[in-house]
Amino acid sequence: MQRDVRHPAPIIAVLGIVIGPLLINMPIWVSGWCVVFWIYMLLVFQGKLPQPGRKIRLIFTATGCMLVLVFLGGIRLESQAFIGLLCVMAGLKPLETTRHRDRVVTLFMAYFIIIISLFSIENLLITLYMFVAVLATTTCLVHINQPGRRLKINVRLVGVIMLQSLPLMVLLFMLFPRLEGSMFSLPGRFVGQTGFSDTLRPGSISQLVQVDQTAFRVQFDQKVPAAGDLYWRGLVLWHFDGKYWTQGNIPERNKRIIQADTYVEYDIILEPHRKKNLVALDVPITAPRFTALTEDFTLRTRWPVRMVQRYRMRSTQDVQLQLGAAQELLARQLPPTGNLKSRRLAETWASRLDSPQAILAQAKQFFAQGDFTYTLRPGLMVDNPLDEFLFNIRKGYCEHFASAFAFLMRAAGIPARIVVGFQGGNLNPYGNYLIVKQYHAHAWVEVSINDQGWIRVDPTALVAPERVSMGLEGSLASDDLPDFLNQTGVRQLRAYVQRLIYMVDAINLRWNAWFMEYSRIEQAGLLRKFFAHMSQNRWIWIVVLFFSVVTASVWVRIRYHVRSRTYRRDQIQDAYLVFCRKLAGVGIQRHPAQGPLDFIRMVNLHRPEIKQQVAGIMDAYIALRYRRTSGNMSLQKFKRLVRRLRISS
Amino acid sequence: MQKATTRFAPTRFGWMFIIALAGMLMGSMNYNNNLGFLFTFLLGSMALVSIVHTYGNIKGIAVEAVRCQPAFESQDAVFEIILPHLPTTHFGLRFRLNESQETFVRSTAETGNRVSVIIPSPKRGRIFVDKLALVTEYPFGLFRIRRSIPVNGTCLVYPKPIPVNQISTQDLMSVHESQDIGRSKADDFKGLRTFQNGDALKHIFWKAFSKGQGLLVKEFMQNASPELCLNWEKISSKNSEKKLSILCAMVLKAHKLKIAYGLNIPGQLISPQRGNQHKHACLRALALF
Numbered sequence: 001m002q003r004d005v006r007h008p009a010p011i012i013a014v015l016g017i018v019i020g021p022l023l024i025n026m027p028i029w030v031s032g033w034c035v036v037f038w039i040y041m042l043l044v045f046q047g048k049l050p051q052p053g054r055k056i057r058l059i060f061t062a063t064g065c066m067l068v069l070v071f072l073g074g075i076r077l078e079s080q081a082f083i084g085l086l087c088v089m090a091g092l093k094p095l096e097t098t099r100h101r102d103r104v105v106t107l108f109m110a111y112f113i114i115i116i117s118l119f120s121i122e123n124l125l126i127t128l129y130m131f132v133a134v135l136a137t138t139t140c141l142v143h144i145n146q147p148g149r150r151l152k153i154n155v156r157l158v159g160v161i162m163l164q165s166l167p168l169m170v171l172l173f174m175l176f177p178r179l180e181g182s183m184f185s186l187p188g189r190f191v192g193q194t195g196f197s198d199t200l201r202p203g204s205i206s207q208l209v210q211v212d213q214t215a216f217r218v219q220f221d222q223k224v225p226a227a228g229d230l231y232w233r234g235l236v237l238w239h240f241d242g243k244y245w246t247q248g249n250i251p252e253r254n255k256r257i258i259q260a261d262t263y264v265e266y267d268i269i270l271e272p273h274r275k276k277n278l279v280a281l282d283v284p285i286t287a288p289r290f291t292a293l294t295e296d297f298t299l300r301t302r303w304p305v306r307m308v309q310r311y312r313m314r315s316t317q318d319v320q321l322q323l324g325a326a327q328e329l330l331a332r333q334l335p336p337t338g339n340l341k342s343r344r345l346a347e348t349w350a351s352r353l354d355s356p357q358a359i360l361a362q363a364k365q366f367f368a369q370g371d372f373t374y375t376l377r378p379g380l381m382v383d384n385p386l387d388e389f390l391f392n393i394r395k396g397y398c399e400h401f402a403s404a405f406a407f408l409m410r411a412a413g414i415p416a417r418i419v420v421g422f423q424g425g426n427l428n429p430y431g432n433y434l435i436v437k438q439y440h441a442h443a444w445v446e447v448s449i450n451d452q453g454w455i456r457v458d459p460t461a462l463v464a465p466e467r468v469s470m471g472l473e474g475s476l477a478s479d480d481l482p483d484f485l486n487q488t489g490v491r492q493l494r495a496y497v498q499r500l501i502y503m504v505d506a507i508n509l510r511w512n513a514w515f516m517e518y519s520r521i522e523q524a525g526l527l528r529k530f531f532a533h534m535s536q537n538r539w540i541w542i543v544v545l546f547f548s549v550v551t552a553s554v555w556v557r558i559r560y561h562v563r564s565r566t567y568r569r570d571q572i573q574d575a576y577l578v579f580c581r582k583l584a585g586v587g588i589q590r591h592p593a594q595g596p597l598d599f600i601r602m603v604n605l606h607r608p609e610i611k612q613q614v615a616g617i618m619d620a621y622i623a624l625r626y627r628r629t630s631g632n633m634s635l636q637k638f639k640r641l642v643r644r645l646r647i648s649s
Numbered sequence: 650m651q652k653a654t655t656r657f658a659p660t661r662f663g664w665m666f667i668i669a670l671a672g673m674l675m676g677s678m679n680y681n682n683n684l685g686f687l688f689t690f691l692l693g694s695m696a697l698v699s700i701v702h703t704y705g706n707i708k709g710i711a712v713e714a715v716r717c718q719p720a721f722e723s724q725d726a727v728f729e730i731i732l733p734h735l736p737t738t739h740f741g742l743r744f745r746l747n748e749s750q751e752t753f754v755r756s757t758a759e760t761g762n763r764v765s766v767i768i769p770s771p772k773r774g775r776i777f778v779d780k781l782a783l784v785t786e787y788p789f790g791l792f793r794i795r796r797s798i799p800v801n802g803t804c805l806v807y808p809k810p811i812p813v814n815q816i817s818t819q820d821l822m823s824v825h826e827s828q829d830i831g832r833s834k835a836d837d838f839k840g841l842r843t844f845q846n847g848d849a850l851k852h853i854f855w856k857a858f859s860k861g862q863g864l865l866v867k868e869f870m871q872n873a874s875p876e877l878c879l880n881w882e883k884i885s886s887k888n889s890e891k892k893l894s895i896l897c898a899m900v901l902k903a904h905k906l907k908i909a910y911g912l913n914i915p916g917q918l919i920s921p922q923r924g925n926q927h928k929h930a931c932l933r934a935l936a937l938f
Contacts, residue, residue, distance in 0.1 A: 104662050104790065108669055111692065115673050118684040130688055138695065138789070145790040146741050148755060157788055161702065165694030172690040178681065307681055518683055554700070555657075572734055624734050635736055 006147055008045040011097055011106055012038045014140045015090050018110045018133045021117045021126065022083050027071060030084055033064065034091035041094045057095055064088035083120070086113060103144045110137045122308060124511040135162060175543045178523055198275070200237055200245035200418055205441045206376050206397040215422060215441075216270040216279060217509060218434040225264065227424060229317070231282040231444065231456065232436060234421035236296035240410075242335040243385060245403060245418050249330075251294035258285040258293075260316035267312050269509065274304045279421055279436075281315040282456065288312065296417070297321060308512065321446075321454035323415060331415030331448060339386040339407065346411030356449045359412050360457070363405065367462040370394065372401070374464035398467075401459035402443040415448040419456075423467075429499075431506035571635055572624050579617055579642045586647050596621055610647060617641045653798045655707075657700075663791035666696065699789050706739050706787040707794050715746070715778060715802030719932070721897075722809035723770045728778065728802055732762040741787040746778040746802070771806045773893070773936055778802040807932045808890070810898040841865045877903060878911040878921060893935050900935070904928045914938060 016038070023031045037060075043049045052060070065085065072084040090113060097103045114133045118126060135158055142154045216232075239248035263285065270278060278291060278299035287293040288311035290302045323331065349359050371394060378395040381388040386404050389396055396404075402418050409416035423442035425434035444458040460467055580590050588606050590599050600618045604611050620638040659667065670693055677685030713731045720726040728746055735757055742754040742764075749768040754760050768776065781798040841854055844864035854865040879899050884892045896914070903910040904923075911921035912931045917938075919931055 101662075105665075108665065111669065112673075115676065115685055115688050118688055119676070119680055119682055122682075122684060127684060127687070130684065130691075134688070134691060134695075141790070142788050145786065145788065146755070149740070157702075161695050161698050161788070162691070164701075165691065165698040168694035168697065169687065169690045172694065173683075173687055176686065176690070178678075515683060519681070554697075570733065635734070 007097060007103055007144055008041055008094055010140045010143050011103060012041060012094050014107065014110050014136050015094065015113075017136045018113045018117070019087055019090050021121060021129060022087060022113065025120075026080075026084060026087060029067070029071070030087045033067070033088060037091040038094065044095070051098075052095060057092070060092055060095070061089075064092060083116065086116060100144065104141070107137055107141050107144070110140075122512065123508040127511070127515070131162070135159065138162075174518075174523065174526060177540050177543070178519055198235055198237075198247050198420075200399055200403060200420055200443055201243060205399045205420075205443055213438045214271055214505075215273070215436050215438050216268050218266050218268050218281075218425065218436065219431075220264060220266040220433070222264065224427060224432075224434060225281070228461075230424050230434070231419075231442075231458075232279045232422035232425075232440075233282045233284065233298060233419055234279050235277055235298055235419070236446075237418040237420060238330045239333060240335060240403075240407065242338040245406075251296045251298065251300070253292040253300075254295050254297070258319055260285055260318040262318050263314050263316040265312065265314050267310060269308060269310045269512070270305060272305050272307055272309070274306060276301050276304050278305070278309075278311065280313045282419075282421075283317065283319055283321065284313055284315050285319060286312075286314040295324065295327070310513070320452070323448040323453060328415055328448075331417055332410055332413070334407075334410050339384045341384075341387040342390055342404070342407060343411045345390075346408045349408075350412040356414050359414060360409070360447060360449060363408055363412070364457070364459075364462055366408075367401065367405065367459050372396070372463045374460065374467060398443050398460040401463060402445050405457065405459040406445045406447075409445070409447050417446050417454075419444055419446055423458075428502045428506055430503050431509055433506075433509065435505060572621070572638065575635075575639045575642045576621055579621075579645065582642075582645055582647060607647065610645070613641070613645055617645065653796060656795045656797075658793055658795075660786055660791060660793050663696075663793075666791050670696075696789070696791055700792050702788055703785060703792050703794050706741070707783065707785050707796060709733075709735065709737075710739065710742070710783060710796075712781055712798050712800050715781070715800045717802060717804035719805040719807055719929070719936070720771065721807045722773045724809075726768040726771045726776060726804045726806060728766045728768065728804065730764045730766060730781065730800075732757075732764065735762055739785075739787075741785055743782075743784040745782045745784075746800070747780055749778070768804070771804070773806050773808050773890070775937065776804045776806060778804075805933060805936050807936045808893040808897040810901055811894050812898070840868050842868055877908055878913055879903070881914040889938075893938055897932060897935050900928060900931045 016034075019034065023034070040049065044051055065088070068081055068084040068088055072081045090109065093106050093109060097106055110133075114130060114137070118130060135155070138158045138161075139151070139154045142158060143149070143151075146154070235247060236251070237245040237247055239246045264281065266281065268279065278288070278301060280299055283297050284293060284299060287299055291311070292300045294300050349362050353359050353362060370390075373395040374397070375395045376397055378389070378393055378397065378400060381393060386407055389400050390404055406416040406418050420441070420443045422436050422440040423444075424440050425436040427433075428435055442460070444456060444460065446454040446456055448454050583590070583603060586607070588603055590602075594602070596618055600614060603614050607614075617638070620641055624635065624638055670689060673685065673689040673692070676682075677689055711733055713733050715728055715730050717726055717728045728749065730744060730746070738756055738758045739754075740756050742757070744752045744754065744764050744766050746766045746768070749766045752764055752766045754764055768778075778800060779802075781800045783796045783798060784793060786793045841857075842865070844853065844866050848866045852866050852868075854867050857863070857865045879896055881892060881896065884895055886892050886895065896912070900910065900912070904925075907923065909921045909923045910931075912919040912934060914934060917934050919927075919934060
């Protein structure tokens, strides 16, 4: 019993099933680790290898922890390292399943692994997977409690229990009160996301271009705006130190009420990026819940975005972004020294041209005709990076252009700032929505000219107009494209794959909109239908009361019903008495002490014509009552035989 | 008679499971993750539904009778619990009678409706059982239903016999009280009767047959074999339990030798006889001494 060979294989199978989705995002050695230990384990339990002792198990555990520490980075139990540790432990755990207690604990660990993968991945497939994983784990739980039962029977039992529990699950899901925001400040989603950074430095955006991850999705109410208008505003950077652009002060909440006659309305489904800002189409004029529209028209949230967040936005191009007095000072800030050549150029423009418009036009011309190249690999620019870029290298990515342009403007006395965000987006033909990827990250400039307010200038568009009109692929030379966009050869296949990806993405978006984003607001709406005019707090109590009553009644039923059933009716006896009554009706009275065989003899004596039927009934009665197993005789069959007995008087 | 009582409680794994579920719920609330909620509620609902299955697994199991073959002291007393006809198969049941060992029934399809429960090495005399504890944790092992069913069962426990081969026929004879020992003369002839099926061929009165008088059989007196009366007083031992053990062994030996024997113990006198029923009557007298 102690070393039961029936248990390891199912437990390992369950661990394999539940850990599968987590292993996909793990380095290959983690999978190797698990597989090696599972095979080792199976051999141990077949008696082909000796059982490892306590010391050896400790060494294994320590090795696993070391590997995680070294290869998955750090003792901060975040995402990768935490999941890695879990996988490593799952690989080792079956070694300690000689006792029933350990087996149960291992299966509880399997449940834990399932919920971790649910926290890490959110889509329709993982939802379906969850049911399969629960079925497998629970079947194994039944198996270790009822060893030796056939797998099919166990699977069917668990399937039945799952189906029976679905209504309760749905009810709980819909009625369980939801909170807004987090309870504790624990790390957010388990899979790390690259967000656009709040610092602009050479390389900070071209790095993101390598990332084929979705940043957010946008569903427009009406037509999707033209590609050239798809500037997604993220953050505004004010402060330049000669190399880096940073946000400077945290911007204040915008206190003005902004009116616009023409605007577009859309929903943004933002992937978590752990920053406290949202993106919106340039220029946003509303703010979602718990979010402030700031003075520089960006959106600032109360909590870092840790979950997929859906919010409704309204944007317009009709509004004038006024330059405040406090802003003006910031927008003219320059580092005291450095980049002298660039400064001199700007100062020449300022002295030669009289209006800011003219200076702006001159700068635009400088970029458009200056033989600049748009590339991901401009090379290093160390000292006076802007001088290097503008006068020597002349190659750069959007952050170089934006940085240089804003610097020139400030040096020429025109207030300027940098906006980082995204530009463009891929239209998903299956759902008619935009998918904006991390590689759409972009930076551009806003300048303020007299009373026109802030005007958007995109120097990248001056150098490489295709970047804005055709997207990334159209604007970079093919050897400059990130690897995943440059897999030539099977273009046809890529097109198919792309279509498939779009289709899956569209399905997941639907699913998430319907299921994952069911929140406090939807819940309130749903409940309002049932409990009209009821305050939020009161319905919580009603739900609590409801479940208490249900639980209490189940409890009472079990306690008292089982008790009463102890003295339940004996159905075999009932049917037998019916049979005896029928015979008594024609004058054959059974003596209370008369056994069935004796009685049958008496019946045969008086009524030989029903001998056959009576024999059948008696056989059934004796089989049910006295035989060890009643064979193929069932109570129903016995009752039927008795019911069909007709005796002519 | 007391009523059956039913108790329901989570097992220690059940408590662990509940705590784990609470943790998962906290996690789901913290991350506001609907999939986490769905998973937690699925597991919770399944656990609740499983209680109904646990209850269904024990439902309908009553006790028709409890019976037990007499046992010898320090052997196992095996009680047989007879259940009513069970229309469905029940799994993972544990039976225990008073202080007996626990019997695990994996499936009633294998055992039918008879369950044997062992009380190991009982004391001489009569054991009573009045309570059957029926426990099931089916199907998940997270919740336990324990039913206590009143029963009425007894078991006779005979004294522990001293190994029979240690008792010689001489010993037997030495505790014999009547003086007509060694009456080894030929059996007394009683008379003739007609042949019946089963009569020994050597008893047929062939002479009469040859004379054409039909098949006649010679009849002899029954008490032809030696007759013993096992006497308590004749056993040379101070310890009365030991005396009982010796007498028990003698009864068994005499029964094996097919000798008619009687028993004389203080307060009870059983006249010499043969047969199984007689043996048990003697052993019973010894058990209840």
